[in-house]
Amino acid sequence: xxxxxxxxGLTKTFTLHTQGGIVLPVFDDVxxxxxxxxxxxxHGPSGAGKSTLLRSLYANYKPDAGQxxxxxxxxxxxxxxxxxxxxxxxxxxxxxxxxxxLRVIPRVGALNVVTEPAIANGMPAAxxxxxxxxxxxxxxxPQRLWSLAPATFSGGEQQRVNIARGFIVDYPVxxxxxxxxxxxxxxxxxxxxxINEAKSRGIAIVGIFHDEExxxxxxxxxxxxxxxxxxxxxxxxxxxxxLS
Amino acid sequence: MSAGTTMNHSDNxxxxxxxxxxxxRMIRRSLLKALSIPGYxxxxxxxxxxxxxxxxxxxxxxxxxxxxxxxxxxxxxxxxDDTTNAVSIRRFFQTVADVAVTESTEVATIIQTRxxxxxxxxxEGQVLVYQxxxxxxxxxxxxxxxETRKMHAYAEYGAMQVTLYEDVAHFGRIAKTxxxxxxxxxxxxxxxxxxxxxxxxxxxxxPAIQLFGAGREKRIxxxxxxxxxxxxxxxxxxxxxxxxxxxxxxxxxxxxxLDEMITDDRGxxxxxxxxxxxxxxxxxxxxxxxxxxxxxxxx
Amino acid sequence: MTASALRKPAxxxxxxxxxxxxxxxxxxxxxxxxxxxxxxGEVLGIVGESGSGKSTLLACLSGRLQPDTGSISYDMKDRGxxxxxxxxxxxxxxxxxxxxxxxxxxxxxxxxLDVSAGGNIGERPMALGARHYGNIRTEAQDWLQKVEIDxxxxxxxxxxxxxxxxxRLQIARNLVTRPRLVFMDEPTGGLDVSVQAxxxxxxxxxxxxxxxxxxxxxxxxxxxxxLADRLMVMQRGRVIEEGLTDQVLxxxxxxxxxxxxxxxxxx
Numbered sequence: 001x002x003x004x005x006x007x008x009g010l011t012k013t014f015t016l017h018t019q020g021g022i023v024l025p026v027f028d029d030v031x032x033x034x035x036x037x038x039x040x041x042x043h044g045p046s047g048a049g050k051s052t053l054l055r056s057l058y059a060n061y062k063p064d065a066g067q068x069x070x071x072x073x074x075x076x077x078x079x080x081x082x083x084x085x086x087x088x089x090x091x092x093x094x095x096x097x098x099x100x101x102l103r104v105i106p107r108v109g110a111l112n113v114v115t116e117p118a119i120a121n122g123m124p125a126a127x128x129x130x131x132x133x134x135x136x137x138x139x140x141x142p143q144r145l146w147s148l149a150p151a152t153f154s155g156g157e158q159q160r161v162n163i164a165r166g167f168i169v170d171y172p173v174x175x176x177x178x179x180x181x182x183x184x185x186x187x188x189x190x191x192x193x194x195i196n197e198a199k200s201r202g203i204a205i206v207g208i209f210h211d212e213e214x215x216x217x218x219x220x221x222x223x224x225x226x227x228x229x230x231x232x233x234x235x236x237x238x239x240x241x242x243l244s
Numbered sequence: 245m246s247a248g249t250t251m252n253h254s255d256n257x258x259x260x261x262x263x264x265x266x267x268x269r270m271i272r273r274s275l276l277k278a279l280s281i282p283g284y285x286x287x288x289x290x291x292x293x294x295x296x297x298x299x300x301x302x303x304x305x306x307x308x309x310x311x312x313x314x315x316x317x318x319x320x321x322x323x324x325d326d327t328t329n330a331v332s333i334r335r336f337f338q339t340v341a342d343v344a345v346t347e348s349t350e351v352a353t354i355i356q357t358r359x360x361x362x363x364x365x366x367x368e369g370q371v372l373v374y375q376x377x378x379x380x381x382x383x384x385x386x387x388x389x390x391e392t393r394k395m396h397a398y399a400e401y402g403a404m405q406v407t408l409y410e411d412v413a414h415f416g417r418i419a420k421t422x423x424x425x426x427x428x429x430x431x432x433x434x435x436x437x438x439x440x441x442x443x444x445x446x447x448x449x450x451p452a453i454q455l456f457g458a459g460r461e462k463r464i465x466x467x468x469x470x471x472x473x474x475x476x477x478x479x480x481x482x483x484x485x486x487x488x489x490x491x492x493x494x495x496x497x498x499x500x501x502l503d504e505m506i507t508d509d510r511g512x513x514x515x516x517x518x519x520x521x522x523x524x525x526x527x528x529x530x531x532x533x534x535x536x537x538x539x540x541x542x543x
Numbered sequence: 544m545t546a547s548a549l550r551k552p553a554x555x556x557x558x559x560x561x562x563x564x565x566x567x568x569x570x571x572x573x574x575x576x577x578x579x580x581x582x583x584g585e586v587l588g589i590v591g592e593s594g595s596g597k598s599t600l601l602a603c604l605s606g607r608l609q610p611d612t613g614s615i616s617y618d619m620k621d622r623g624x625x626x627x628x629x630x631x632x633x634x635x636x637x638x639x640x641x642x643x644x645x646x647x648x649x650x651x652x653x654x655x656l657d658v659s660a661g662g663n664i665g666e667r668p669m670a671l672g673a674r675h676y677g678n679i680r681t682e683a684q685d686w687l688q689k690v691e692i693d694x695x696x697x698x699x700x701x702x703x704x705x706x707x708x709x710x711r712l713q714i715a716r717n718l719v720t721r722p723r724l725v726f727m728d729e730p731t732g733g734l735d736v737s738v739q740a741x742x743x744x745x746x747x748x749x750x751x752x753x754x755x756x757x758x759x760x761x762x763x764x765x766x767x768x769x770l771a772d773r774l775m776v777m778q779r780g781r782v783i784e785e786g787l788t789d790q791v792l793x794x795x796x797x798x799x800x801x802x803x804x805x806x807x808x809x810x
Binding site for chain 2: 633636658659675697
């Protein structure tokens with residue numbers, strides 16, 4: 001299977017100048033490889049740096065050292081060395097990211113929030129709308145809400161709009177930050193289905209899943225990340241055995 | 245106009261045409277520059293004149309700079325030769341230059357005017373001197389002179405068109421009826437002084453020399469003979485002059501600019517030519533004509 | 544996948560390229576040694592507190608102020624990249640009212656308050672030679688709709704408009720000639736929060752729809768979060784941190800940027 005994402009030598013330290021210059025090392029020399037159709041779950045205790053790593057993979061955080069290699073438009077590019085405009089391009093078509101919370105855009109209706117990334121990738125508006133409607137339907141967002149701006153939605157509804165937005169484009173690499181955190185069982189099941197469908201389409205997924213049920217349903221392996229300790233990779237199956 | 249003006253032409257103590265020769269030369273240089281760049285406002289060292297600003301000090305200085313002993317001077321105010329301003333200025337030049345004066349547009353070599361262009365077409369060799377209260381057409385849009393100078397220098401006249409747009413938007417037509425802005429020689433935007441827009445087309449391609457003097461603002465500009473003067477407009481709201489339903493009550497003209505006269509306290513009114521010379525000439529011709537019907541036709 | 548195989552796709556040539564730009568007021572530093580590029584369709588945010596030099600920088604870029612040193616290269620439509628500091632004044636003024644837009648913080652500086660909304664929008668087309676009233680008006684109304692101003696207000700003077708409407712009108716007046724680069728100085732300054740949101744959303748939509756590049760100077764981080772692709776943080780006349788907007792705001796490195804980000808009230 002082809003490797004879709006290859007991070008190596010990733011090191012991240014926060015220096016908090018406003019807190020008297022405290023230096024917080026988060027992770028050091030991390031290497032992570034994700035193949036097409038594979039779902040890797042970042043795993044570790046709270047505060048271990050899972051979100052930091054995930055955000056670093058999106059170049060939202062800037063690691064101090066290392067490379068994040070992805071295949072973009074047929075070429076291998078290092079996300080961390082790319083020019084800002086290239087990063088924008090890579091994010092548009094190659095790496096998708098579903099954040100924990102929807103960043104609400106004032107006055108843009110839910111349906112348009114969802115179609116936006118697809119249209120930015122050149123999908124015809126009608127097709128994008130049809131696809132967005134299908135996703136919102138599956139995620140149980142009532143039709144009467146589609147034209148409304150998600151600013152007034154509940155947290156769970158906002159998160160589902162966010163998920164729909166992440167899944168409308170088949171990004172080769174998809175990063176998911178606790179997509180099921182505030183969802184009920186039915187919607188959790190839908191998200192699990194969406195992730196598994198994406199995997200079957202060859203999408204490489206890196207995610208943080210706190211919900212054990214979801215984790216077991218989607219993760220092919222766990223990627224252990226511990227606070228200030230050397231990180232290691234444990235196959236999901238092996239871990240499940242240890243836990244049982 | 246004659247080049248040879250003599251010193252102390254009369255014994256009244258004034259130099260010929262009031263201004264000293266140095267001043268006249270300075271003004272003539274400005275006039276030459278103005279004629280070279282049609283429509284461009286040339287600054288000049290305007291002098292104190294023995295009448296108040298607003299009464300034609302700019303026009304008088306221009307006339308004084310170009311007038312010679314052989315000239316025939318005509319002065320009109322609102323088209324009339326017999327109004328206070330016209331009479332005073334005519335008398336002024338009679339006193340200080342001892343020139344021949346006339347009311348006839350045909351005969352005059354220099355015509356100083358306030359607010360009108362004569363109806364009788366001008367000829368080559370004639371000079372029309374306009375009194376200008378506000379030479380800057382952009383002044384109402386842009387009060388900073390540093391900026392209006394740049395706008396002229398770079399031919400940035402979009403803002404002027406905006407004022408016409410505003411007229412059409414608010415009144416359904418271009419409502420400006422006098423001091424109607426025009427582009428001279430395809431380049432400079434010019435205020436034609438407060439003449440009615442009825443007179444604007446007469447400026448276009450005119451055989452006479454047209455000189456403009458603004459005393460308070462100390463600016464001179466000019467339109468040389470046979471120069472294009474295009475009134476601003478829109479393709480779908482083209483420039484139009486005023487028209488009247490009736491004709492002149494005195495001479496019967498249907499082609500001249502008419503003034504409305506209130507004739508009594510009961511509101512009776514009549515329309516008569518604003519150009520008195522034009523009107524009088526036509527009346528005289530009609531009276532001497534053997535056939536009465538000729539009165540209704542143009543002279 | 545190896546690093547040796549790395550190849551970068553060719554970048555779009557920059558629309559505006561600034562290098563080594565400095566401007567002082569006597570001993571007072573306005574901005575110092577600023578270099579950056581803006582590509583077509585890219586939105587660059589410049590943030591910093593009052594006195595950080597961002598307004599000086601904007602004034603230099605938009606041709607309202609002559610910098611002491613440096614060059615500002617702009618990719619002109621008909622002649623390619625030109626250092627605009629070498630352009631003669633009429634060329635620069637023409638550029639500023641055709642291919643550029645300048646949205647002032649105070650609409651009074653960017654609008655003719657005694658001219659109707661339609662006339663304000665029509666000025667640029669008329670300056671470029673439009674002479675058909677009907678077409679000018681149709682285009683103006685088209686833009687009034689785009690910036691969500693009731694067409695019934697077409698002939699009203701902006702003096703009677705609310706602050707938000709004035710700002711929207713100013714934007715329409717600038718965008719009517721389809722400029723490729725728009726400078727904005729605190730476009731939401733002085734507006735109510737609810738009005739700000741509407742304006743921001745409108746700007747966001749227009750910027751995307753028209754593919755116009757923009758340089759937005761502001762001290763409001765929410766504005767750049769929503770509008771800007773890239774961000775430069777200025778302090779005491781210098782650029783102290785720059786990068787993608789979300790990088791700079793979510794993972795600020797410079798002490799001042801951290802202070803700036805942590806000072807924003809969370810709602």
